[in-house]
Amino acid sequence: MSSSDKPTTPVKSTGLHVGEIKPGVAKKDPILIADGVRRQFGGLTAVDVAHVEIPRNAITALIGPNGAGKTTFFNLLTGFDIPNEGTWSFNGKSLAGVPAFKVARMGLIRTFQLTKALGLLTVMDNMKLGSTQQTGEKLWASVFHFLWKKKDVEIETQALDLLTRFKLDAKKDDYAASLSGGQRKLLEMARALMTKPELVMLDEPMAGVNPALTQSLLDHILNLKKEGMTVLFVEHDMHMVRHIADWVIVMAEGKVVAEGDPYEVMKNPAVIDAYLGSHQDVDLGTVTGRITLPKQGKEK
Amino acid sequence: MDVLGILSSTASFILDPTTMAYALAGLGLAVHFGFAGLLNMGMAGFMALGAYGYAIGILTFGLPWYLAAFVGIGASIVFALILGIPTLRLRGDYLAIVTIAAAEIIRLFLLTSAFVDVTGSADGLSGFNGPGGTVTNPIAGAGGFNDSNPIPDGEYGFPPFLDDERTWYLRIVGGIILAVGVYFVWRLVNSPWGRVIKGIREDEEAVRSLGKNVFAYKMQALIIGGVFGALGGLMLAFSTNVNSGVYVTSLTFFLWTALLLGGAATVFGPLVGSAIFWVLQAFLGLLFPALAKAGLLPFDSIQAAQIRFILIGVALVLLVVFRPQGIFGNKKELTFVK
Numbered sequence: 092m093s094s095s096d097k098p099t100t101p102v103k104s105t106g107l108h109v110g111e112i113k114p115g116v117a118k119k120d121p122i123l124i125a126d127g128v129r130r131q132f133g134g135l136t137a138v139d140v141a142h143v144e145i146p147r148n149a150i151t152a153l154i155g156p157n158g159a160g161k162t163t164f165f166n167l168l169t170g171f172d173i174p175n176e177g178t179w180s181f182n183g184k185s186l187a188g189v190p191a192f193k194v195a196r197m198g199l200i201r202t203f204q205l206t207k208a209l210g211l212l213t214v215m216d217n218m219k220l221g222s223t224q225q226t227g228e229k230l231w232a233s234v235f236h237f238l239w240k241k242k243d244v245e246i247e248t249q250a251l252d253l254l255t256r257f258k259l260d261a262k263k264d265d266y267a268a269s270l271s272g273g274q275r276k277l278l279e280m281a282r283a284l285m286t287k288p289e290l291v292m293l294d295e296p297m298a299g300v301n302p303a304l305t306q307s308l309l310d311h312i313l314n315l316k317k318e319g320m321t322v323l324f325v326e327h328d329m330h331m332v333r334h335i336a337d338w339v340i341v342m343a344e345g346k347v348v349a350e351g352d353p354y355e356v357m358k359n360p361a362v363i364d365a366y367l368g369s370h371q372d373v374d375l376g377t378v379t380g381r382i383t384l385p386k387q388g389k390e391k
Numbered sequence: 392m393d394v395l396g397i398l399s400s401t402a403s404f405i406l407d408p409t410t411m412a413y414a415l416a417g418l419g420l421a422v423h424f425g426f427a428g429l430l431n432m433g434m435a436g437f438m439a440l441g442a443y444g445y446a447i448g449i450l451t452f453g454l455p456w457y458l459a460a461f462v463g464i465g466a467s468i469v470f471a472l473i474l475g476i477p478t479l480r481l482r483g484d485y486l487a488i489v490t491i492a493a494a495e496i497i498r499l500f501l502l503t504s505a506f507v508d509v510t511g512s513a514d515g516l517s518g519f520n521g522p523g524g525t526v527t528n529p530i531a532g533a534g535g536f537n538d539s540n541p542i543p544d545g546e547y548g549f550p551p552f553l554d555d556e557r558t559w560y561l562r563i564v565g566g567i568i569l570a571v572g573v574y575f576v577w578r579l580v581n582s583p584w585g586r587v588i589k590g591i592r593e594d595e596e597a598v599r600s601l602g603k604n605v606f607a608y609k610m611q612a613l614i615i616g617g618v619f620g621a622l623g624g625l626m627l628a629f630s631t632n633v634n635s636g637v638y639v640t641s642l643t644f645f646l647w648t649a650l651l652l653g654g655a656a657t658v659f660g661p662l663v664g665s666a667i668f669w670v671l672q673a674f675l676g677l678l679f680p681a682l683a684k685a686g687l688l689p690f691d692s693i694q695a696a697q698i699r700f701i702l703i704g705v706a707l708v709l710l711v712v713f714r715p716q717g718i719f720g721n722k723k724e725l726t727f728v729k
């Protein structure tokens with residue numbers, strides 16, 4: 092990574108919304124829109140999102156206390172779970188009823204909170220699996236080495252580049268099962284990027300990653316934005332959220348309770364209430380933060 | 392005790408068509424379980440379809456033997472589709488339950504006297520390999536498998552492989568099918584297709600999240616493995632009569648033993664596993680009765696021959712506990728220990 096030593100100063104995207112800031116506020120250029128999405132598990136309503144829009148080419152953080160429904164919402168948006176009702180669309184195309192693999196092919200890729208590195212494949216094979224439109228993945232073509240050899244070499248170069256950025260290049264020939272928990276998180280994210288997605292949805296990408304690497308991971312997420320991707324990520328550490336997010340969506344008990352700029356939203360009584368249970372004059376970063384990030388001189 | 396005789400009969404099993412049939416079906420199981428993680432407990436059913444499809448194709452439909460072979464293969468593909476469409480979306484264990492039941496259904500269909508004209512019921516079918524068609528079915532005069540043998544009559548080879556032209560023809564045909572099959576599977580599993588399949592074996596959701604149509608891949612794997620099962624059945628049918636009594640559940644378990652012996656997630660494992668399995672099986676089947684006759688075992692010789700099945704069961708258990716990756720498998724690539 093070009094900036095692994097000195098942290099990138101995040102360039103915050105502003106002016107993403109239209110009109111007054113409130114939960115469900117319209118965005119100038121939304122990439123993903125969810126409308127009336129509700130998912131019940133028995134008597135429990137895990138997700139009940141009236142309306143939410145994710146701004147394009149920005150980094151949006153989805154935050155909320157444990158059990159708020161963030162992961163379930165991810166599952167619903169990506170076709171891994173089916174809501175009881177609601178509509179949602181990606182790039183203007185409705186995703187209701189679209190199977191998960193087709194959602195992924197459309198350019199909406201997610202990672203999992205409980206990491207799904209494929210331990211019985213090598214790190215390199217994990218990466219190659221991420222690449223899309225491989226001729227060699229077709230049954231008949233796969234038998235003929237010459238049909239896919241060239242593409243495979245290309246993929247390998249691409250994978251190696253990503254692995255280097257994620258500091259996993261030394262491990263490329265090891266089975267992914269031999270990676271540490273944090274390394275698996277990194278691998279899963281790198282693998283997701285192999286698909287060249289348009290929107291990346293990361294479920295707690297930083298959980299279990301050590302502080303030094305967190306910094307470079309944050310930089311990497313910032314680079315994704317530079318490359319034109321849109322990022323939606325779940326994170327509990329408010330310091331990190333403040334550091335890189337352009338926009339924050341807060342969920343509590345399945346509902347979107349607040350939205351806004353990361354600095355403003357954390358002063359929102361509804362957010363503090365969701366996290367702390369009562370109105371308390373505490374900085375959320377102090378409560379949720381694991382690490383102290385270098386000051387960016389942008390604190391308002 | 393005729394030690395030499397026992398050893399020589401045992402050795403001949405290395406090149407026995409049955410060994411090759413097992414190796415083919417084992418290869419299919421390797422694709423199913425070893426690489427795709429599909430728990431197929433009904434391989435005997437696929438083999439039965441291959442064998443009966445072939446025999447019925449000749450005897451009932453009067454097809455030439457090579458077209459009849461495709462009837463057997465086609466039947467196994469249809470069987471895979473019927474099994475796969477409802478079960479491949481469910482969790483893996485369901486496939487195991489459904490396949491074991493489906494294989495039994497097939498066997499009972501073949502056994503019932505309702506279709507005796509076609510299936511031969513308990514007697515099974517015979518005479519479909521020629522020569523010159525069969526008396527029971529003159530249309531098959533198009534030529535049986537035996538007629539296609541280009542080897543002149545006579546005995547060839549050296550003991551214990553001194554055999555007639557038909558046996559050698561069987562060995563050559565089986566060897567060719569095996570060689571092509573092994574090469575095909577080896578290519579498959581070392582390709583990007585194989586990568587997807589191995590990913591699915593471990594975590595479907597992860598593979599799905601990368602945009603792969605998991606269901607389609609599992610179906611392809613189920614069909615390919617099933618076709619190898621049918622080829623195994625075909626090989627058996629080339630060499631002898633078909634009878635539903637052969638395609639029982641214990642055949643499936645023998646296949647599993649051979650597969651696990653060689654290594655489930657390997658291409659050569661099923662081959663070597665089958666060879667070892669059959670050689671051991673033959674050896675013990677001759678040794679124990681001989682020992683019993685010599686008064687060294689407290690059983691009569693028929694009972695003594697059965698001891699080997701107990702030993703096979705014990706061996707299977709020991710294998711899974713102590714060397715789950717088999718002879719050739721990579722310990723790190725275990726499929727059922729995480």
Ligand SMILES: Nc1ncnc2c1ncn2[C@@H]1O[C@H](COP(=O)(O)OP(=O)(O)OP(=O)(O)O)[C@@H](O)[C@H]1O
Pocket residue numbers: 132135137155156157158159160161162163164204
């Ligand atoms: N498969 C399920 N069956 C029943 N209840 C579920 C299921 N999945 C989630 N839930 C419930 O839905 C609610 C939301 O869960 P979810 O995993 O989405 O929370 P989350 O916001 O991701 O929490 P965390 O921050 O801890 O990851 C929880 O109360 C959880 O118990």
Ligand SMILES: [Mg+2]
Pocket residue numbers: 161162163204294
């Ligand atoms: Mg979660």
